[in-house]
Amino acid sequence: MSSVAPLFEPFRLKGLDLPNRIVMAPMTRGFSPNGVPTDKVRDYYARRAGADVGLILSEGTLIRRKGAADNPNFPLFHTEPALEGWKNVIDAVHAEGGKMGPQIWHQGMVRKAGTGHYPDAPTDSPSGTTHKGKQIFEAPSEEEVADMVAAYADAAASAKDLGFDTVEIHGAHGYLIDQFFWDVMNKREDKYGGGLVERAKFAGEIISEVKKAVGPDIPVILRFSQWKQQDYAVKLAQTPQELEAFLKVFVDAGVDILHASQRRFWEPEFPEVDGEKGLNAAGWTKKLTGLPTITVGSVGLSGEFIGGMRGEDSKTRPLTDVIERLDKGEFDLVAVGRALLQDPFWAQKIKEGRTDELTGYDAKSMATLY
Numbered sequence: 001m002s003s004v005a006p007l008f009e010p011f012r013l014k015g016l017d018l019p020n021r022i023v024m025a026p027m028t029r030g031f032s033p034n035g036v037p038t039d040k041v042r043d044y045y046a047r048r049a050g051a052d053v054g055l056i057l058s059e060g061t062l063i064r065r066k067g068a069a070d071n072p073n074f075p076l077f078h079t080e081p082a083l084e085g086w087k088n089v090i091d092a093v094h095a096e097g098g099k100m101g102p103q104i105w106h107q108g109m110v111r112k113a114g115t116g117h118y119p120d121a122p123t124d125s126p127s128g129t130t131h132k133g134k135q136i137f138e139a140p141s142e143e144e145v146a147d148m149v150a151a152y153a154d155a156a157a158s159a160k161d162l163g164f165d166t167v168e169i170h171g172a173h174g175y176l177i178d179q180f181f182w183d184v185m186n187k188r189e190d191k192y193g194g195g196l197v198e199r200a201k202f203a204g205e206i207i208s209e210v211k212k213a214v215g216p217d218i219p220v221i222l223r224f225s226q227w228k229q230q231d232y233a234v235k236l237a238q239t240p241q242e243l244e245a246f247l248k249v250f251v252d253a254g255v256d257i258l259h260a261s262q263r264r265f266w267e268p269e270f271p272e273v274d275g276e277k278g279l280n281a282a283g284w285t286k287k288l289t290g291l292p293t294i295t296v297g298s299v300g301l302s303g304e305f306i307g308g309m310r311g312e313d314s315k316t317r318p319l320t321d322v323i324e325r326l327d328k329g330e331f332d333l334v335a336v337g338r339a340l341l342q343d344p345f346w347a348q349k350i351k352e353g354r355t356d357e358l359t360g361y362d363a364k365s366m367a368t369l370y
Contacts, residue, residue, distance in 0.1 A: 003320055004350055006327040007334065011054070013256060013292060015217035016166050018099055018333075020054040021326060022347045025296050025337035026103040026168065026223070028074065029059045031369055035076030035117055037085035042092045044369040047344040049098025052351050055333070056098060057168050057221075060105030061086070063151040066121035068176075070111040077102055077155045087162050094163070101166035101221065104155040106148070108176030109185070110229070124148060126179050126186040126202075127193070131230040133184050142190055145202065148176070153209035160214045167214055168221040169206055172261045174228035177203050181236055181246075182228065196236060200249040207253035219256035221294070226281065227263060240270055244288040257292045259335065260285045265297040265325075266317045282331035292332040295322065300339035300346065301361050319350070344370055 011018040031041055045056055061077035062068040076082035086102065093100045109125045124144075128137030140148075156167045171177035179185040180202040186193055192202050203222065210220050228234045237243035250258065260281035262269075268278035279287060282295035299322055322334055339358075340346050342365035349357050 023335040025335035032075035046092040050096035052347040066118035070115040106176040156210040157213040172225035204253040223259035225261040259294040296335035
């Protein structure tokens with residue numbers, strides 16, 4: 001067995017049949033004027049589908065709540081022109097033999113009032129409280145929260161109708177669902193507030209309704225993270241026991257795959273329990289739930305981008321590290337972000353041993369659809 005062979009083992013779950021374990025991670029691009037994916041967006045995904053990427057997870061796509069995002073070039077997943085654009089994307093991906101799911105998304109209070117596709121729309125949030133604990137809006141009613149839940153399900157139903165192979169719910173990185181998880185932003189006193197398990201109820205309801213919308217054969221993925229873009233040091237679950245109780249909400253709701261986002265895949269989630277070489281976030285998630293998991297975080301980079309910008313230690317790990325962990329069963333799928341954003345043929349080069357053709361990440365690639 002070659003050193004990269006575990007990456008190219010097939011993976012099957014329900015109606016999802018993947019040729020390998022490489023996932024293109026969702027990455028915000030903003031190349032869809034008025035929310036409509038263009039032919040360039042279509043070709044961007046199709047190139048990767050034809051170059052050994054096992055599963056493509058799209059950039060964040062916006063649910064029908066009008067205050068969902070701050071950039072009118074982020075793609076929508078609810079208007080007729082936008083859905084026609086996404087139909088062109090998934091048809092092109094399938095023509096290349098690829099598999100794909102949209103990541104359905106809402107920014108919540110990351111979006112500033114007066115911005116985005118619908119500048120006059122209010123900004124959704126759990127309780128109108130910023131990440132610094134300042135109350136600036138009224139908390140939405142239970143009826144409004146229920147409509148937020150329904151909007152995710154509506155997007156998932158559209159994904160099924162268009163022929164997508166899976167759906168990912170974006171519950172990470174300090175966006176709307178993650179704001180419900182976070183005690184400093186969720187001050188609700190109803191069924192959506194309280195302890196961590198209670199704060200997870202919003203996501204649990206979304207998973208349940210999305211499952212109803214897509215049916216039994218399309219796997220539903222939830223992406224979650226301990227860290228937040230507003231505060232990298234935040235940790236929702238301080239212990240494996242707390243993480244297990246939190247994740248049980250999603251397991252009970254019927255989630256199929258858990259995508260555990262962390263900034264660096266090699267960092268142990270609970271080093272105080274299993275040491276500095278212990279399980280990462282995806283590893284603990286699989287251990288505690290028994291479900292398939294996706295790991296992600298600086299896979300295939302020569303430098304850790306965010307840390308480098310902030311003057312932090314930019315140590316990385318060789319690809320063999322994540323492959324060895326995959327081979328041992330710590331997790332099931334490996335999401336690759338910026339390396340694939342910059343080079344559509346990254347997976348193909350890894351498979352064929354053309355590593356001499358790989359280059360370090362260049363932040364300028366964020367401005368181009370390679």
